[in-house]
Amino acid sequence: MIELVTAALTKWQYQVETIKDWNNVATEVVASQPDIILFDITLPTFDGFYWIRKVRQTCKAPIIVISAADIDSNIMHAITLGADDYIMKPFSTAVLLGKIQALLRRANQSSENDQLTWGDNHFNSLTNELVNQHGTATLSPTEGALMSLLIKHLNHTVTKEKILEWLWQGGKFLNENTLNVNISRLRAKLTAVQLDQDLRTERGVGYRLVDNHEA
CATH class of the missing domain: 3.40.50.2300 (Response regulator)
Structure with a gap:
């Protein structure tokens, strides 16, 4: 092999x-x-x-x-x-x-927009580090790519299809459980910076990252 x-x-x-x-x-x-x-x-x-x-x-x-x-x-x-x-x-x-x-x-994505900020949260898409007043969460490459996508669509639902297309070429060769596991793993890491409740699941549709002001 x-x-x-x-x-x-x-x-x-x-x-x-x-x-x-x-x-x-x-x-x-x-x-x-x-x-x-x-x-x-x-x-x-x-x-x-x-x-x-x-x-x-x-x-x-x-x-x-x-x-x-x-x-x-x-x-x-x-x-x-x-x-x-x-x-x-x-x-x-x-x-x-x-x-x-x-x-x-x-x-190896472009470093032009490597720093993403919303509210008091700062995410570096090159180092995959998320920092706020509560601490630092270090994400894996896939978690980082997923986080970037959610931040860029802040307060808007990102469909599962769009996530699969961006992360895994449409998921053609992938079991959908991979997406579910990555979301769960990302949410667990967001707990360290008290953002786990800001990652919402829109059942049957996709996922949405909300800012601190949205209920």
Whole structure:
């Protein structure tokens, strides 16, 4: 699998680094300073879930999980631990490249509007840090992209379809549970800065971020 993926990505002029010591995956990942990470769930020592959790403690790079395991149970677990997207074996190179390009495009978005402010809240879309008088919340790349979208549509409902289109190319290769898990994870992090109640669910339609003055 490593050889096939490496050959495919190298063909498209991506620089690929692979793990050499499966007992020190997190250390090698951080040392390589990756722009994006591909994780299988089944690995020689600890499983991918373990290493996703470890890597997320020090690295903000987008993570794509690759697995032949059941998508419904494992995708939610992987996303909860910090993964940003998911692809099932067997998969085509075109699908993998599409997911990589989408995540890199979000991660490398223009810095012209990196600072988003509403009320007393300040969000940096480059560092994915949300700051207000109550503290700081550090978001994952996907949570950050979702937060940016909601802020730019403040007080307006953003449909699930629009979110899927922006974050995951329309969700064509994605179980919708991924969106639900990301919303839950984002809301949990917003608790630290007392904004969890400002993220509203419009049942059957989408989600809405409200300012401090809206009931």
